[in-house]
Amino acid sequence: MNRLAIIGIVIVAVFVLVAVFAPWIAHYDVGTTNLAMRYMPPSAAHWFGTDSTGRDIFSRVVFGARISLEVGVVVVAVSAFVGTIIGAVAGYYSGWVDSVLSGYLFNVFLAFPGLLLAIALVAFLGAGLNKLIFALCIIGWVGYARLIRAQVLKVREYDFVQAARALGAGDFRILFVHILPNAIQPLIVQASLGMAGAVLSEASLSFLGLGVPPPAPSWGVMIEEARDLSTLQAAPHALIFPGLAIALTVLAFNFIGDGLREYLDPRQRRR
Amino acid sequence: MKYKLFGLLRRVGFLILVVWTVVSLVTLLIELVPGDPAVAVLGEQATPEQLAQFRVKHGLDRPAFFFDFPEDNSGQRHFRWYGLNNRYDDYWIALLHGDLGKSFRTEQPVIQLIFERYPATIELAVTAMLIAISIAVPLGVVAGKNRGTLLDNSLSVIALVGISLPSFVIGPMLVYVFAVKLGWLAPSGRFVWSDIILPAVTLGAALSAILTRMVRSSVIEELGEGYVRTARAKGLSERAVVYKHVLKNGLIPVVTVLGLQLGILLAGAIITEKIFGWPGLGLLLVEDGIGKRDYRIVQGCVLAISTTYIIANTLTDMLYRRLDPRIRVS
DSSP, rough: OOOOHHHHHHHHHHHHHHHHHHHHHSOOOSSOOOOGGTOOOOOSSSSOOTTTTOOBBBHHHHHHHHHHHHHHHHEEEEEEHHHHHHHHHHHHHHHHHHHIIIIIIIHHHSSSSSHHHHHHHHHOOOOHHHHHHHHHHHHHHHHHHHHHHHHHHHHHTTTTHHHHHHHOOOHHIIIIIIIGGGOOHHHHHHHHHHHHHHHHHHHHHHTTTOOTTTTTOHHHHHHHHSHHHHHHHHHHHHHHHHHHHHHHHHHHHHHHHHHHHHOOHHHHHHO | OHHHHHHHHHHHHHHHHHHHHHHHHHHHHHGGGSOOOOHHHHHOOHHHHHHHHHHHHTTTTTTTSSOOBBBBBOBBBOOEEEEEEEEHHHHHHHHTTTOOBBBBTOOBHHHHHHHHHHHHHHHHHHHHHHHHHHHHHHHHHHHTTTTTSHHHHHHHHHHHHHHOHHHHHHHHHHHHIIIIIOOOOOOOOOSSSSGGGHHHHHHHHHHHHHHHHHHHHHHHHTTTTTHHHHHHHHOOOOOHHHIIIIIIHHHHHHHHHHHHHHHHHHHHHHHHHHTOOSSSSSHHHIIIIITTHHHHHHHHHHHHHHHOOOOOOOHHHHHHHHOOHHHHHH
């Protein structure tokens, strides 16, 4: 493993711990406003300062990690699961099934700019955490499906698949017991990059007012609230800390994804 | 020749199929609005007459699709066929006449709003792309030529940081530095030429990072090719080898990425336009469309942006084949 991937793993571990133990780490309520304490710079009492309504930014960033992690994990798990099944079916059966799935369905989903489709879905469905997760799964599954299809196409030609068939195994057993376990390795890379993408998309949609509604401490919402000129002037830290949180998290998952890719593909390692 | 024509027809056929799907999706998306769109637009206080009038004016009183399964009084669902007299058909017929409907709020034709805003978005996306290219090509070449050195490694890390920093973090930070602190540039709007600098840099930042990585690996790959050895053997300077030979071949994959990225830039412009109040399609979508629940505008904007994306992708693919004969043959 390369050094950057290890840095990535450390950052992600910290991020997960912070999300899990948020109530013990944050010492202020995330929603309590206090206009007398607005725009306070970072201090011993408020590590990251306070925002335009006097809320503690550190506590909000800590609880924001929960939202990001929840969205990331659910979106990646659901899209990877759905994508794997559809991709495996397309790759295994080929013929007209594959033409319909990969020739048409995959390409239609790839023909949309992903973020735009998510924005459109949430715009019509209405904002909210569950709808946001749904929209991100709709745009997410196709990446996994394409990857798994290509893997299955390769693996199903191997001798052990032939052997399994000769022993009388059915399609279901061949596909899920013999082919898939040998085909899903690259999925880890995709899932790691997918976490980065999901965290980023959640923040983007929340920033646009289409994600988690405002009092919730989503990092995207915090940035949206911190960017008006009077807040920028008085409290640039209200922008910097949630911004750093997003950037570090996304960077860490990208580091891990890149590192894993190199690790799994020896041809790239030598380069 | 016959094969080429067949390939072209297939491509056009697929393009039509994709556009048809996109339009259908956009048309039917309005059915996802929870409750009644008329209530969502006019508000709870609207009288039944106002609601009814609104529905008639915008065709919302007509069936959504060719058929549905309405519930009868006893709670059972039955198949009902409406024929061609439905909203899905209406939207298509209007679209083929170049009509995207009228805004739910201002009653301006949506197509006119889109044409007003389109140039600003294209201007922003193209400027962002030019900025990204002028940063990425020199950096990528330097990194690729010095592979494995400290310089290369630090450029790679900077590129990854650039990819990870979202535009809604970079943008407000640039506003803070250049508008609030230094007072050199305006924080938002599109009035003088310098207003494009901050939004274009914001939009182009991630692209320049992606391109730097592409150019780097492309240069590394090409430097290992036989023709580079030949060029060096005949006594060409390293500069000539890199810029005349390697770059020419090495930029081919970069062209594809550029084409694909133009579409992503158009979508990404939604966020950048919101940050800087840049009056393009994205701002129309977010503020006038989503913000005011003007679903006709949302439909029109989604359609305009995705169609541009699809066309940009198709053109890139064709250009790519033209540039690299190896792909054309295979």
